[in-house]
Amino acid sequence: MIEFSGVSKYYDQDIILKDVSVSIEKAEMVFLTGPSGAGKTTLLKLIYCAERPDEGHIVVAGWDIRKLKQRTIPFLRRNLGIVFQDFRLLRNKTVFENVALALRIHDMHPTEIKEDVFEVLKDVKLSHKANTYPAHLSGGEQQRIVIARAMVTKPTVLLADEPTGNLDAETSATIMNLFRDINTRGTTVLIATHNKSLFQGTGCRILYLRENQIEKELIG
């Protein structure tokens, strides 16, 4: 589902990723970990085309990123659900509207949108905040809205960048259950995190990113 071969990425002169090759299968759940600044976010950005690789090939859900035309990028992204490390919620829209936006972009019918949004808000336990603006939510609540927005489209691939950074252990466990659910329904899940407790005992592959490379691969 996600295929990196010999991928390198530079920011100006700084080398961030060097000759990275990795393959993630369909319906797999994989963790990406490593020290801060190792390039986890960068690797995810390469997958959703916010950054382009300087060397190597990337194939996502059958799309060769190198050959992707500007106007086809949105169609690649519609296969992805993304939990951004910096949330990217729209300030001037309510929680409901923020989540609904993802479905609007998918051109879904308004009544279906309503149903799906309320369902996913129930999953992240924030139905009661539907009409609140993001600025009036706690960090953890905002994070759960982002997760809801990423999942509501039932994506082929879910990319989560530090999805539990602002959550307590209990809520983290709830969110991880949601990820496992969506994963068992066939969605490929890639989670970038520092939080070892998320992947310990999961039996999932863990990619350990360090010094511009995937230094080692473990089983959680």
Add this chain to the structure above:
Amino acid sequence: MRIFIYSLQTAFKNLWMEKWINFLTVLSVSIGLLILSTFAAITLNMDAVIKRWAMSFGLVVYVEDNLSKEKENKLKDLLQRDPDILEVKYISKNQALKELRNIMGDESAILEGFENNPLPSSFELKLKSELLHPDLVKGKASQIKDLSGIEEVQYGEKWLSSLNKITEIMKISTILLGSIILVAIVFVTYSTIKIFFYRRKDEIETLKLLGATRSFIRFPFLLEGLLIGLAGGIISSLSLFGIYTIIAMKIPLFMPSIKAIMVSLPLSIYLSVPPAGAVMSFIGSFIAVGKIRY
């Protein structure tokens, strides 16, 4: 269709959120359009006046002396069959003399000195209005003069060329003023929409990351521009109607002669201003949004 409805909702929401900037933009657009349509109204009135003047323009064709009646009739026939000539009026020698006597009044005694009538017979011609251009009239005149039996062709050459100059100046200034104002409208909307676009840069970035197509991002901005232009156009049409009605009512009180000249504005002027505003503002916002890159 759904994307259109959603874009329209977004556009209205954004228009409302930034109502002051938008109000000012609409105002500028409507002032521009009002100036333009007022000028168009003046031009139309002037045009009507000029057309009336032009009606009085004629050529006088003097026939050679002692041409037979038969040949004169033939000439008349020839002139009447010319599609460029609207009207042919024959004035015989005797008629001409009578007219001259009338004009001279008491002094017509001088005329008694002549044994024979010294005046030639003539034709007065009215040309089609499309032909009222100095060069065209000149061509026509010399063409007529080349017919056998014609002594001379006379017309108000100076008068015609000044008439033409006025028409020309009016045409050029309408085009000039029109394009300046239309460009100004494009620019005004451009800068307003550009401001909105920059203010919402973050939001747009997020939309892109969520998989929004270019149209999804662009449409609300384009509609905003279009609505601004449309609103400006409607306001200016209504004001033009109001102003024109008041003027048409009040002016004859002071200057009765104007009333005779003033034409009522055709509906098409009122109807064409809003779409013109919409199109120009649409162009402005289209340029402002520019190319969207992922």
